[in-house]
Amino acid sequence: MTTTARKVRNDECSIIALDRFIQATRDSGYKGTASAISELVDNSIQAGANRIGISINAKAGEDDSKVIEVSVVDNGSGMDPFTLRQALRFGGSTRFGDRSGLGRYGMGLPNASLSQARRVTVFTWQSARGQKIGIAGSRRASNSAPPQVYMSYLDVDEIVRCEMVEVPRPSIVRKLPGACASPSGTIVQWTQCDRLDARRISTIVRKLESELGRRFRHFLWNGLRLTINGDAITPIDPLFVHSEAQISGAQLFGDEMRYEVRADPADASKTGWVRVRFSELPVHQWHKLSNEDKRRIGVSKGAGVSIVRGGREVDYGWFFMGSKHRENYDDWWRCEIQFDPVLDEAFGVTHTKQQVRPQSHLLEALTPDLEATARALSARARKAHLAVKTAERFSAAERIANERDHLLRRLPKNAEQRATALMKELIKQHPALRQALGEGRSRYTIIEATVKDTSFFTYAHDGERLVLVLNPDHPFNREIYKPLADVDSPHDQQLRAKLELLLLAAARAEAMATGKSGALSRHRLEWSDTLAAFLNDK
Template sequence: MFWNLSSSYSEARGFRVNARRIMSRQHHPVDDLVVSSNFIRAVRESGYLSLSTALAELVDNSLQAEATNIAISIGWSTDALPEIVVEDNGVGMSKDELETCLRFGGSSRFDARQSFGRFGMGLPAASLSQARRVEVTTWRDGAAEQWVALDVDAIAAGSSPNLTARRGSSTSISTSGCRVRWMQCDRIEYRRLAWLERSLHRALGRIYRRFLTSGIAMTINGSQVEPVDPMLLSTKVERATARLEFQPLEIELETSTGETSAVTVRFAMLPVNRWHGLDNATKRRIGIVGQGGVSILRAGREIASGWHLMGAKRKENYDDWWRCEIEFEPVLDEHFGITINKQGVRPSAALREAVEPELESIARLLNARVRQAFEEVKFQTAAETSCRIAAAADRDLPVITSGRRGGALTYRIGSEPMPVESMFRSTLTQRMLDLTLNVDHPAFAALYRPLQSIESEAAMELRTSLELFLLSFARSAAQMEKSGQHFDDLLRIWSSNYGRMLRKS
């Protein structure tokens, strides 16, 4: 019996080809699951809200690769679509990692909970949401670059994706790193480069504020990205900054592995008395107007902002004047409902039950404090006229000496809760007579509050007359005290009698 050698060779060759195809499908079963030409176009609609949120996926990868310097370059010409390059000095990628990085789900850290990435979707999905072609180049140990590319138009036309690493033509300045190049960026809505740069500075500065503060360098077309703190704790205007309210809350939640991890919540209050008079442009620039609410950070990186986990408390204009920051680690992703593009949160029932009651209570308390602060500002503004008149008249009154100092006094009127027996309290310190009205005394509700709520000219004149009456009374008391006469008993008895009469009226 004789074998047909030519037939056997053809069959064997066909077997090897089919075997390679089978092995290829087993190793990368992409075409078994999706239609590439349709999928590549559909993935462009993956839901990234803006260019900054898409770029954040690339910055996440750089930070996970231990980069300390991230440079974003935007090329913009009138006759071509924009091109964006993100380059870092991280650890770079191996050949296998490079050939996997543009595959959807092709992550060496799939479902890892140590840092930003988790699903292996960020780089390809974010890139194609903004650009029609993406190239990824990497290098290590000073060796020549290697690169891979993904082209929307080529794949949509029927070409098979070719993600085999190819040798680059140059070496890079840093020992290792990575460069992602977005070409034909057809989803950018800004018409001017300067507007785009300004928007990216603001957005990325806020998203990565913790990392920028800790020393990570990020530039956009050579300009340093500065941290943007929505809590305004480091924003100094009119010699004032926001301040932390309360001690940070630590709320323990159970993770998917049965362990526990903490959600940390911080609150800040803005200085209403110092910033209320800023013009609207300044308020918008520093982030007072429209920037209130909650900032949520995952592994130190902001993933959501707005009005979250406040229970039944609705947002009001007064809520622009306090801030909340919620921070958690990736092991709690299920509780916060993190999606593949890390935009926004979908809190679980367990998370809501654990944090909303306390956060709602604090939100209402801070709202009340802001309202009170604005009432005090309104009070102070209205009282300035009376204090100015009293100071002008003081030059013609008997001098009250204080130590070696003499001369005219200055005046201030304030208000606060005090024991109900006293209608007001006055102190003389460093030539300033400070008159504090008792908001709990019946006289405040009967006389002062009605006048404060009426904005007519007659009401203002009557209020000024009342304040001058009280200031002159307080000055007379200070004058008697300095001359050795005791006035406290008279003030206490008079306040008590007047209060009783008002209650009967």
């Protein structure tokens, strides 16, 4: 066999067909621009950066059209020439398999960059004290000289044309990029960006603000400054509990749950901790938001579990819910699961850190408690919405009664003992009644609550406020009131309000008759029993 034949045969049998590999790699791995840029942010954080700036700008192309270029600059430790060259290799990490940081496999920088752009250029520099080895390995004696900036790159077109078969040796940059302001750091530049999520810079920025604000929220709360085109990214808390998040107001539900889980179900010697928190969104305060606002702040269609590895969110979805199907009420609670990196295999974390695939032993450990909590929170949300709907049903009648109250004789200051006792009991069950009149509350309130006798309504009175209590167990509710309450047409709403005013008037008249409450309450009970007899089918 000739030398030429052997060479052709060897080229055809190489482990990687480089030109095809690079094109296939661009089509796999990353969900979008935000996921790819997240990889660069990971690298910066792992390099010790506390300032990371993302720039997205349009520049004039060869045909005078505008092309978008992306750069990420940090003030991390920077890299020496050897590390820079390794960082641009697929799988070339100097920290391969290291679980102490955010990356493990050395695929992030090249894979993420070329998934979005045809060329990635990296500039990096270290402080004079940390920069000891030059291109050829010679040691630099001076620690006072300005840091040298090294540059290398990858280019898809050169790889496809087989002009680039290895990462170019880093070269010293004579003209420093303007962003090289910190004593050490790295700049990653994407040019010839042909696979960004959008063509408009404003659209890309908006998506990045949302995605990065959520994924890196814990780092942002701990002092990381992350900017896009100079504007700081605000952390987004999917649980809505952190006071420094864009939107807050939810409350933690129960105590944090902790689980010690095996990394390998067959090996008891290596375990890690999983920490779970649930939060409950404020239905009473947020239910009146428009559908657009609910989508904007992440309430609508936002149900799910945030999976956080080492402080960085790696996935968000419907995990560990067992047989529970997602429903609308699930929009009103959230869950966050944080786990130790030693459990990467148990969670099935992918190298792109975009999703998890929980293994069976982890599902068995977490699912029973998480599913039960989710069902309880869903039931609480359902109950809260019912209470809100009930309160809204009464608001028109309460408002009218309050507006017309000045036309009537004042209610007696000394209420009947039965009425005041019932008021104290109702306040325990209905926190909204605890607010005083001076806080904008109506003098009249209508609620539904089971009463101790067979009356279809009763009342509570404390000398200032009058509460009409409708008995949901009386046939009046089933046959007359509930059919009106469940219909939303304007005519039925007006009819319902007038019926509520009629009952408020009856309750107020009874409260005005001090000293005669016994006879009037017996009369109301007789009236209720007669009405029940007339309305019952049997």
